[in-house]
Amino acid sequence: MNLAVRDIRHNFSRFVFTTVGIGLLLMVVMGMAGIYRGLIFEATLLVDRIGADLWVVQGNTRGPFAELSRIPVSLENRVRALPEIIRARRFVNHSIQREHHGKPLRLMVQGLAWPDDKGEWVSLVAGRPLGQAHFEMIADRSLGLALDERVKFGKDVYRVVGLTTGMSGIAGDGLAFFTASDAMTIQFDSPSEAIRLDRSARLARTENQDLGHTQPLLLERAGGLSSGIAELPRPQVSAILVSLNPSADIDRVISTLSTWPDITVYTAQQQKDLLLSGTVDKSRRQLGLFSVLLIIISTIIIALIMYTLTLDKIHDIALLKLIGARNRVIVGLILQQALLMGAFGYGLAWWFGQYLFPYFPRRVMLETPDLIKLAFITVLISMLASLLGIWKAMQVEPNTVLA
Amino acid sequence: MESYAGRTEHGTGLMTPPTHQIPSIEAISVTKIYGQGQTEVIALNDVTLRVAPGEVVALLGPSGAGKSTLLTAMALINPPTSGRIIISGELVMEGADAKIDLRAFRRRHLGFVFQKANLIPFLTALENVQVALEINDTPAHIARKRAMYLLDHLGIADRADNLPDALSGGQQQRVAVARALANKPSLILADEPTAALDSHRGRQVMELFAQVAHESNSGVIVVTHDTRALDVFDRIVEMEDGRLLTPSVSSAEYGD
Numbered sequence: 001m002n003l004a005v006r007d008i009r010h011n012f013s014r015f016v017f018t019t020v021g022i023g024l025l026l027m028v029v030m031g032m033a034g035i036y037r038g039l040i041f042e043a044t045l046l047v048d049r050i051g052a053d054l055w056v057v058q059g060n061t062r063g064p065f066a067e068l069s070r071i072p073v074s075l076e077n078r079v080r081a082l083p084e085i086i087r088a089r090r091f092v093n094h095s096i097q098r099e100h101h102g103k104p105l106r107l108m109v110q111g112l113a114w115p116d117d118k119g120e121w122v123s124l125v126a127g128r129p130l131g132q133a134h135f136e137m138i139a140d141r142s143l144g145l146a147l148d149e150r151v152k153f154g155k156d157v158y159r160v161v162g163l164t165t166g167m168s169g170i171a172g173d174g175l176a177f178f179t180a181s182d183a184m185t186i187q188f189d190s191p192s193e194a195i196r197l198d199r200s201a202r203l204a205r206t207e208n209q210d211l212g213h214t215q216p217l218l219l220e221r222a223g224g225l226s227s228g229i230a231e232l233p234r235p236q237v238s239a240i241l242v243s244l245n246p247s248a249d250i251d252r253v254i255s256t257l258s259t260w261p262d263i264t265v266y267t268a269q270q271q272k273d274l275l276l277s278g279t280v281d282k283s284r285r286q287l288g289l290f291s292v293l294l295i296i297i298s299t300i301i302i303a304l305i306m307y308t309l310t311l312d313k314i315h316d317i318a319l320l321k322l323i324g325a326r327n328r329v330i331v332g333l334i335l336q337q338a339l340l341m342g343a344f345g346y347g348l349a350w351w352f353g354q355y356l357f358p359y360f361p362r363r364v365m366l367e368t369p370d371l372i373k374l375a376f377i378t379v380l381i382s383m384l385a386s387l388l389g390i391w392k393a394m395q396v397e398p399n400t401v402l403a
Numbered sequence: 404m405e406s407y408a409g410r411t412e413h414g415t416g417l418m419t420p421p422t423h424q425i426p427s428i429e430a431i432s433v434t435k436i437y438g439q440g441q442t443e444v445i446a447l448n449d450v451t452l453r454v455a456p457g458e459v460v461a462l463l464g465p466s467g468a469g470k471s472t473l474l475t476a477m478a479l480i481n482p483p484t485s486g487r488i489i490i491s492g493e494l495v496m497e498g499a500d501a502k503i504d505l506r507a508f509r510r511r512h513l514g515f516v517f518q519k520a521n522l523i524p525f526l527t528a529l530e531n532v533q534v535a536l537e538i539n540d541t542p543a544h545i546a547r548k549r550a551m552y553l554l555d556h557l558g559i560a561d562r563a564d565n566l567p568d569a570l571s572g573g574q575q576q577r578v579a580v581a582r583a584l585a586n587k588p589s590l591i592l593a594d595e596p597t598a599a600l601d602s603h604r605g606r607q608v609m610e611l612f613a614q615v616a617h618e619s620n621s622g623v624i625v626v627t628h629d630t631r632a633l634d635v636f637d638r639i640v641e642m643e644d645g646r647l648l649t650p651s652v653s654s655a656e657y658g659d
C-alpha cells in the first residue's frame with residue numbers, strides 16, 4: 001500500500017493546486033533556460049546563416065556587432081582581387097525604429113550585396129528573393145508585415161516580396177533584407193531640410209575661403225549634390241564578407257589580409273566568439289544567474305510546501321511511529337509526495353511552455369539537453385525540499401498522538 | 404528464557420514460573436515525574452504491575468491518578484523516570500533507557516487502542532488495519548485478507564472501503580480495535596477505548612478483548628471508567644495519586 005498516493009488521492013484538489021503552482025514555477029525556470037538559449041541563438045543567427053568564411057572589418061575594431069566598424073566599399077574589390085576568394089560582399093546592418101500604421105516598427109536592416117546576393121540563402125516561407133536593385137524587401141514574419149505590403153522608409157516606398165521566419169538580430173528585432181544600396185539609403189536618409197541646410201552650410205564655408213572665390217565651379221558644386229564633390233568620401237560599410245574557395249588554405253588568406261594595415265580580419269567562429277564574449281555576455285550571465293536564483297527560490301518554496309504538508313500529517317506520522325512504522329515508511333511518504341509533485345510539476349511546466357513560449361516576443365528555445373538537466377534538477381530540489389519536512393517528521397514523538 | 408531467570412535474581416522476587424506463565428508484561432517500581440521544581444508532578448510513584456498471558460486487567464481510578472501515564476509507559480511510548488519494564492520476559496526499558504528497538508518491538512508485540520480512534524484520515528477502514536500489518540512486513544494480499552477478517556469479526560466489514568470521516572465514532576473505534584489486534588500482539592493496551600461507544604458496543608469490545616486474550620494468550624490492560632462491564636475482566640486494579648491500591652500480582656496466578 002502506498003501511503004503517499006493514498007494521501008494525494010484523499011487531498012486531491014490540494015495536490016492539484018500545489019502541483020500547478022510548482023509547475024508554473026518550474027515553467028519560469030524552464031523559460032529562463034529557453035530565453036538564455038534563444039539569446040545565444042539569435043546573437044549568432046546572422047553570422048551562422050550569412051555563410052561567410054572571413055569577416056573583414058575596420059582596423060583594430062572587434063567588428064560591427066561589438067562596435068562601430070567603418071570601411072570603404074572599395075575594399076570589396078581589393079579583397080576580391082586576392083587568389084582563392086570566390087566572393088566578397090559588403091555587410092550593411094543597422095537597427096531602425098519607424099512608424100508603420102501608427103505603431104512603432106523596429107527592425108534590423110540587413111543589406112544584401114546585389115546582384116551577387118539576392119537573398120537566396122534566406123529561407124522563405126512565402127514570396128521570392130529580391131528581384132530588382134531597389135525598393136524591394138524580404139521581411140521576417142515577426143515584423144507583422146504581409147506579402148506585397150508597402151512600407152515607407154525615408155523618402156522611398158519598399159514592397160515586401162518575401163517572408164522569412166525566425167530571423168532576428170542580436171536585440172531580438174526581426175530582420176528585413178534590402179539590397180545593400182537601399183540599406184545604406186535607409187541608414188543615411190536625412191530629411192530634405194537637413195540636406196538643404198547642409199548644402200548652404202557647405203556653400204557658406206566655401207564662400208569664406210579663397211579657394212571658393214578663385215574657383216567659381218567649386219562654389220557651384222559646394223551647394224549641390226554631395227555625390228558631386230570629389231573630396232567627400234562615399235558612404236562606408238560595416239564589414240566585407242569573404243567566401244573562400246572550398247579548397248583554399250584559410251590561414252594563408254588570413255595572413256595575407258593581416259598585412260593590410262587598415263583592416264582586421266576574423267573567421268566566422270571568431271566573430272561568433274566575439275559576440276558571445278562581448279555583446280551578449282552580460283545578458284547571458286544575467287539570465288544564468290537569474291536561473292540559479294529561481295532554482296534556489298523554487299527549492300525554498302517547495303520545501304515550505306512539503307513542510308506544511310508534513311505538519312498537516314504530523315498526527316498521522318506520530319501514529320505511524322506509535323504503531324511501530326519504520327522511519328523508511330515515513331520518509332517514503334514525504335519523499336514520494338515531493339517527487340510526485342516535482343514530476344507532475346515538471347510535466348505541467350513543459351506542457352504550459354509549449355503553448356505559452358511561442359507567444360513570447362523573443363525566442364525561447366527548449367532544448368533537450370536543457371530539459372534533461374532541468375529534470376535532474378527538479379528531482380534534486382524535490383529531494384532537498386523534503387528534508388525540512390522529513391526532519392520535522394523525525395522529531396515528532398509517538399506519544400503526541402495522545403495529546 | 405534463561406535471560407528471564409537471570410533477571411528475576413535482580414529483583415522481581417518471584418519463583419521462575421513455567422514458560423507459559425512468564426508474565427505478559429511487568430512494570431517494576433516504575434516512577435514517572437513530569438516537569439521539574441515548582442511544576443513537578445509525580446504521576447507514577449513506585450508502581451509495580453504484572454499481567455499474565457491471557458489475563459484481562461481493568462485499570463480504574465479517578466482522573467489524574469496516573470492511569471494513562473502507566474499505560475503509555477508500558478506501551479513504550481512514554482519512558483518512565485525510573486523502574487523497569489519487562490515484556491514477555493524481555494527487559495525493554497530501564498528508566499528512560501530503551502534496551503531494544505522500541506518501535507520494532509511495538510510493531511511486533513503491542514496493540515494499542517485509545518480514547519480517540521486515531522485513524523489515518525486518508526486511508527479507508529480496511530487500509531487502516533492493513534497498514535499495521537504491512538509495516539510489520541506482512542505481504543499486501545495476506546494483510547488485506549486478515550484486515551477484512553478482523554473488520555468482519557467486529558461487524559464493520561460493510562464499511563471496509565469507507566474513509567474514517569464517513570464512519571461513526573463507534574465504527575471508528577472498532578476499526579482501531581481491529582488495527583490493535585492485527586499483528587496478534589502479545590500485549591494489548593487500551594486507554595478508555597469504549598468512551599465513544601454505547602454500553603452495548605462498549606461491552607462487545609471488552610468481550611472481544613477478553614476473547615482475544617484467552618484465545619491467543621495475550622495480556623490485556625484496559626483503562627476504563629465504565630463499571631458496568633467490569634465482569635468481563637479477570638482482575639481489577641485501582642490507582643490513586645500515582646499508586647496502585649490493590650496488590651499488583653494476582654495471587655490466583657502466582658500463588659504468592
Ligand SMILES: Nc1ncnc2c1ncn2[C@@H]1O[C@H](COP(=O)(O)OP(=O)(O)OP(=O)(O)O)[C@@H](O)[C@H]1O
Nearest residue numbers: 437438444446464465466467468469470471472473
Ligand atoms: N505531559 C505531562 N506533563 C505534565 N504533567 C502531566 C503530563 N501528563 C500527565 N500529567 C500529570 O500526571 C498526572 C497523571 O496523569 P494521567 O494522564 O496519567 O492521569 P489519568 O489517570 O489518565 O487521568 P484521566 O482519567 O483524566 O485520563 C496528572 O496529574 C497529570 O496532570
Ligand SMILES: [Mg+2]
Nearest residue numbers: 470471472594
Ligand atoms: Mg487518562
